Amino acid sequence: MATDTGEYEKTSGFGQVSQTTGTIFKYALLAATLVGIIALGALLLYVANDAIQPFTADPGWYLVFFTTFVLPTVAVGWYLNRTSGVALSTGVTTIGMLLVGTIFAAGISTVFIDVVYPLMWFAYFVAFAVPIAFAIGLSRSDFEIPFLGWLGITVITFGASLALVPYGILRLLYIPTNGMSMALTFGSVAALAGRSYVSKRWDEERTANIAAGIILLVTILSSFVGGLTGIGAVAAPILTTMALVPVGLYVADTVTHRPENKVGLALPVAIIGGALLGAFLVDVLSFAGPQSWLDWGFVTGNSSSTAADAGLYPAIVGSVLLMFVVSLVSFPLGVGAAVYLEEYAPDNKLTRIITINVSNLAGVPSVVYGLLGAGVFVTYLGPGIPVLPPAIANPLGLSPVYVAGSLFGSGTIVVGGLALSLLILPIIIISSQEAIRAVPNDMRQASYGMGATKWQTVRNVVLPRAFPGILTGTILGLGRAVGETAPLIMIGAANIAPVPRTFESVVAAMPMQIYVWAGTFATPEFFERVVPAGVIVLLIAMLAMNSVAIALRNKYQKEG
Template identity: 40%
Template sequence: MDEQSTDSAFAGVSRLRGQVFAALAKGASWLGILVLAWLLFMVVVDAFGLPAASVGWYLGAAVGFGVPLLAYGAYIRRTRPELGWIAVRSTIIPPGGLVLAGALFILFLVFEPVHWLTYYTVGVLPAVAVYGHFASREDTRAPLFATAVGVIGLGLGVFVDAALPVKPMPWASLVWVLVVPAGAIIAWREATGDRRRQATIVGLTALGGVLASFVGPATIGVTPDTSVILYVAAVLPVGWYYGHVLAADRSAWPGLLAPGVALLAIGLGITLGDTIGATGPDPVLDWQFLTSAPSTIPANAGLFPAMVGSVFIITIVALVSFVVGVGAAIYLEEYAPQTGLGGTITRIIRVNISNLAGVPSVVYGLLGLGLFVNLIGMGMGIVLVAGLTLSLLILPIVIISAQEAIRSVPEEVRQASYGMGATRWQTIRNVVLPRAVPGVLTGTILALSRAIGETAPLLMIGAATTVFRPPTGFASQVSAMPLQVFYWSFHQKSAFRELIAPAGVVTLLVVMLSMNVLAIYLRNRYEQQT
């Protein structure tokens, strides 16, 4: 009895300790979440100038914004609850298209559309045609031939671009490079096997792009090329989704009214707020802030060159880290020896990769300075050095996440592929990688979201905290959003510290959260497919 009582007492003490530890851990987690949420709330308040608004403005805005949305939500829930997701998607697509339009605008502002026209026509289009030809015959060499044709075409594009006697208008180049491929994708998804209908869809889509180049300048005052970008990124996806929903169920039209209700609510909220309230918000984060260069005057300061620099840098980081990281993970999991001396070396490499994932980011900045600037002789603070340095930073994370994704594929699947006569590479390409894609993409995008917010490595390689022109190539001097925010946060003028820096923080957070949402979406989609 004494021993049983002693065991019961020890078990009770252990259980109590576990409960106390779980409660402390949960409390610490919630405390951290609440503190972070409060800090983010204060940053958003400063970025949008909410303290400048009166109580009457908030009251009017709440009534005008809330009543239409609540009424519409109650109607959908009571009459057609199955249309809820249609309403959500139709509301998300337009702002998502505007974000995509902004990214394309930056891209084509830096690289002229005529260059894209040349390389697309000479390199990309022939490669796609070759791939489609061989894939239709179920020829496994389709990727090889398409890659060869694409590389040769891109090489020829350099000479063709320089030899063009007449440069087409930018909007015409965008119609060919963006609108026609978008129409081809819609035709392929909506009219499979019907060549006449596919041609009609592509033709009408291209005609819409041409009309947009004339209608946009006349109605909203933007340039023809900007009108084409807005058409292909915002108008076309909305029209496609609406047509797809109505073609499946014409009675689903109430769910498609959600964007109009949201716009009505926003307009009504602003109108009532301005009518009832004495003053409204004085936002810093507006269109002028996103499209202007930095300035010594707070009212004229903008983030545009740093945004373009971040796009350049993250493009290099994505290409380098994905190719090298996934390739290294494939080798370590599928080809590297696991026993003997080779196995020991493999284990040492894996341990070191795990250790490198925890090295402070400033160390990678010093590595980039020593390797790319001092040893190789690249320029300080240029786009290429910044991209390669941040690639080294996230490479261990990409390798580890890709290893885990590849390792999660059941061994029975590999053995079944081998049993069907497939080679090791065929098994990896056709069996392992498709099932590992969700984990690989999720880990890569989350690593990229970390890289886009890094400051210390860029400071170590000599990147400028402020530049007044966006980069035009990989050898241009570059700044990035976190660097610009870092400079503003220590500015001698209080307006930069208290207003401009929070606007930059919110912009950076929106980009990072968008990348995280994209990672979740891709993971769920590929998990459903696999």
């Protein structure tokens, strides 16, 4: 065996084993890691400096926030780290949930403020909720109904409910405000989710029912509070259900079931309280903050060819709508393909060729998927999808009938979403295959031994076990899609566009907008101020999505 002084000896199969060589190799890897981290950190600091311009603030501004925000946060964090690392993790998780939930709530709010009419959303929500509740109640009733009969009744109920949307639901239900529509829809879903969580953690149905009622009541009240405070009656219920309710449940669970960790809640109190106190004192003392380009006006402003008036809001709304289309297309197709390849497809040469090609497609440059999307969706389907093809219509003396042509126009949200879906489909398929393959085969055999069918085994054993890995891979794929530019350039996305109102609108996503600012409008003011501000917003969105994937992975790893 090698000695600590660098001596070595012959070892069968390994040649000369030396402690010195291993030490050099370890420190070489450490040096490479540090170089990469430092280079990336320097680049991010450079971009943040251009976007925020921190050195333009008054010295008193720094003194106030150092006293009220930085110093208390560092002190509390240091104390928690010295006393209990788990308590520190609790505090970090709480503030992380609040920040990420707020970011997602802001993105979803843009859709209901500018794209989807809240009352129509409420009508369709009721149209779907009533049949779902009826189907669940029918399945849990004592009536013995055959599967086909249950399916037929459910389909008829769905059809009748949807048919009533444009003819009577809005008249039959009195909803006084848009905010109340959002509160009832989002609040009811949050109440059901909160009830399930409380029932699982507290194991008391009465407590779960009380929690559900409190969540619904708080969400309804938030619509009125939001209208009075400037947050907005539409945005406030979404913010409540996506940020405040999860944080509240997590804090209540920590206090009840992990009281030794509740000291960690001092960290979010120090961060939020210090930030609010600092903002109040700065306003009272009239200290000027940084002359940042990344402000509320930039995030909510419209696109412009002038740097002083340039805003990112239309691009933010476009990215949110694109991710909706991408999620709707890529998740079921990718997971379905993975389930078939792993559970149903025979192990033959054709299946192996398909699997290898899916892996190769994951490495294809994104511009190729953009060209494919432009060729298929814009050039071929742009004129419309033929309901009655010309080859059949012309001999019969009829005119060809086309539909959905406007959806597949150049640069529309649907085309951009489909092109980005093609880009991340291989990623979702591969990650889902790995998650399904990681499920122990003994669990499948045990299910078969109890008389379960293939479908029952996949549904009740394989998918629940593989779902964390599937969800993590999907979120990471969406994180890549939200930052892609090449496919949007190929399908003809707009350089400057207004806020999209429908899925037929031409899209202007965040990465595309940043590319245009850096290229078409490459003036020093755009390049040194506006572009860095846009990059910071895009990075925040991507980090928020990736943080959800990391949190889910860690959660299910602990449970496993």
